[in-house]
Amino acid sequence: MDFRDIPQLIARMLMEVIQTHIPHQWIYTAEPFINPYNGKISYDYSGEVRKMKKEEFAELVRSLGRSKGSRFYCSPLDELLNNVYIDQWVPTYMSNYGKRWVTYCDLLRETFDQWKYSHFEIYDEDGNEVNEDLNLQLDEIFEDFLENTSHEPFVREIEKNDCLIRWMSPWNVSGVDGLYDALAAWSRLFCCYEMISFVFHQSS
Numbered sequence: 001m002d003f004r005d006i007p008q009l010i011a012r013m014l015m016e017v018i019q020t021h022i023p024h025q026w027i028y029t030a031e032p033f034i035n036p037y038n039g040k041i042s043y044d045y046s047g048e049v050r051k052m053k054k055e056e057f058a059e060l061v062r063s064l065g066r067s068k069g070s071r072f073y074c075s076p077l078d079e080l081l082n083n084v085y086i087d088q089w090v091p092t093y094m095s096n097y098g099k100r101w102v103t104y105c106d107l108l109r110e111t112f113d114q115w116k117y118s119h120f121e122i123y124d125e126d127g128n129e130v131n132e133d134l135n136l137q138l139d140e141i142f143e144d145f146l147e148n149t150s151h152e153p154f155v156r157e158i159e160k161n162d163c164l165i166r167w168m169s170p171w172n173v174s175g176v177d178g179l180y181d182a183l184a185a186w187s188r189l190f191c192c193y194e195m196i197s198f199v200f201h202q203s204s
Contacts, residue, residue: 011145023084043096
């Protein structure tokens with residue numbers, strides 16, 4: 001395979017990620033729970049995700065390369081893909097941060113790695129790396145794609161798929177999404193009340 005064709009392949013992979021997964025936004029939360037070691041209230045800051053609204057996505061696009069966090073990314077495309085989430089998470093096994101929500105960038109990297117390992121002999125049957133130089137070369141192509149590819153075609157692809165929900169007033173609970181947000185808020189308040197009551201009764 002001509003390595004010059006790999007960036008086009010990665011672009012097709014990314015298009016498939018976009019077309020397959022509805023974009024979500026990460027939301028900060030502090031979820032209370034009873035610490036099993038000391039019986040006190042602790043908090044998990046993993047947050048949650050919800051379907052991204054059109055206005056929220058537009059604001060994300062406008063902020064690419066301009067926000068305080070932009071310096072942590074190599075390009076607007078890298079920043080975009082690391083800030084669009086899906087409704088899946090993986091465990092972190094970290095205290096107070098038990099879940100890491102999966103991003104478009106995670107999915108693209110996973111898809112690329114699966115392709116890489118199925119087309120090139122990089123590891124042997126025992127899991128030993130047998131072609132480190134090739135592995136590094138392929139990873140550099142992937143990183144170069146993130147750094148030097150325009151984000152604009154992928155922004156348009158997300159927008160045209162009509163997978164973004166329209167904005168709803170936080171006081172308007174009509175519709176499934178509004179009802180979900182309201183129920184989630186009440187659920188968190190009830191959970192916090194129950195835990196405070198538990199600790200109070202334990203200490204009394």
